[in-house]
Amino acid sequence: MRHDQTTLADFRASLLDGSGKDLSDYAGQVVLVVNTASKCGFTPQYKGLQKLYEEFRDEGFVVLGFPCDQFAHQEPGSDEEIGAFCERNFGVEFPLFSKIEVNGSSAHPLYEWLKSEKSGVLGGRIKWNFTKFLVGRDGHVIDRFGPNRKPEDLREAVEAALRG
Numbered sequence: 001m002r003h004d005q006t007t008l009a010d011f012r013a014s015l016l017d018g019s020g021k022d023l024s025d026y027a028g029q030v031v032l033v034v035n036t037a038s039k040c041g042f043t044p045q046y047k048g049l050q051k052l053y054e055e056f057r058d059e060g061f062v063v064l065g066f067p068c069d070q071f072a073h074q075e076p077g078s079d080e081e082i083g084a085f086c087e088r089n090f091g092v093e094f095p096l097f098s099k100i101e102v103n104g105s106s107a108h109p110l111y112e113w114l115k116s117e118k119s120g121v122l123g124g125r126i127k128w129n130f131t132k133f134l135v136g137r138d139g140h141v142i143d144r145f146g147p148n149r150k151p152e153d154l155r156e157a158v159e160a161a162l163r164g
Contacts, residue, residue, distance in 0.1 A: 007139025008033075011110040013066070014098035016079045021097070023110070028137050029060045030161040032154070033114060035102050036065045037074040037129040038085050045130050046090035048151030052158060053094045059162050060137070063094040066111075068102050071129050075099060102126040118144035136161050 008031060009024035032052070037043060046065075053063045067082050069075040077085065079098050086092035100108040103125050107115075114133045115124040118141050132145040134157055142161055145154060 006113055008110075008135050009139050011113070013100070013108065013110060016083045016096045016098055018079070018098065021095070023064075026062055026064070027139060029062050030056075030137055030158060031135040032061070032063045032158070033110070033133040033135060034063060034065055035068040035100075035111075035126060035129055035131055036086075036096075037068060037071065038077060038082060040071070040074040040129040042128070042130040042147050043074075044090075045151055046086060046092055050090055050092050050094065052151050052154065055155075056158055056162060061158060061162060065092070065094060065096040066102070066108070067096065067099045068126075068129065069099060070101055070103055070126075074129060102131075114141060114144075117141035134158070134161055137164060 009027045011023045013021055013023065015021050034049060049063045053061065067075045075082065082099065083096060086096060102108065102111040111126065115126065118133065128147045130147040132149065132154065134142045136142045143157060
């Protein structure tokens with residue numbers, strides 16, 4: 001498969017409960033992929049992500065959270081603990097996946113692809129928790145937003161992507 005023809009639909013990941021999920025299930029939707037952590041200064045962004053999800057899900061928007069423990073050991077919990085924490089503290093209803101790595105030789109293939117599509121400040125590497133990738137309905141990466149960009153600041157970008 002040629003790299004430039006790769007889309008989000010070509011990947012598969014495990015949900016928090018361990019079941020496999022084909023990301024092709026999100027084909028035709030606008031998707032925000034975020035690497036998350038429960039003990040980070042940016043953790044309150046879960047609330048903003050949930051709000052964006054609630055506001056736009058009926059228009060075909062979804063947030064996909066990928067917990068990661070590669071930054072200052074800020075996601076030490078098990079998948080079960082992560083799920084309980086997010087639900088209890090932030091009312092998270094969007095899909096959360098099993099903990100992955102986003103950098104290095106064990107990086108999840110999804111993140112290898114995302115980073116190759118849109119480089120950031122550190123080139124291909126993910127700088128920190130809550131880096132966000134906006135993927136269009138066609139499965140291609142539209143934009144990348146650093147951890148400092150709050151979810152509420154992405155409304156216009158999400159609305160534009162939903163309009164196509």
